[in-house]
Amino acid sequence: MEEIQQLIHDPFLQDFIHNFLSGEITLLTGILWVAIAAGCAIVGGAIGGMILAGQDLGYRLSAMIGGLFGPAAVIPSTILGLLCLKLVF
Template sequence: MNEVLNDPLVQSFISSFFAGEINLATGIVWLGIAIGFSILGGAIGGILLAGKDLGYRLAAMIGGLFGPAAIIPATVLGLIVIAIN
């Protein structure tokens, strides 16, 4: 574990990630974080909107699938705009 944390590439990634710099590696990590939150938010929204009608598990699965449909393009576009500036 020490070798991984002391690797210059990992050190560079960690410092650029926490400094808020957007490059390919940090963009992919931010996209992954956004996808995770969108799945969670979509599942919660599905439960709240259609939990009683469809059943809570089915509504959560459908919401979790439809949640990232809007977030992924918006996140990619936002990261591109931030990286350009």
């Protein structure tokens, strides 16, 4: 229990949470946003693959392929978008 209290009162973690919730883009918050976008892209790619090719390839294979190809466009565009936001604002 004491470790959790120390973790909650850690200034580094408090700064990270403050930056994340206030929308300030730092290196760590950018990495977290890319991870969130990649997770959503994997799920969305799997669903899209199942819808598009589920009947032809089978639902499991199409979900696997969609999950692999989903983040191919999302991760670079997320990084580019975060860089543009950081430089403009």
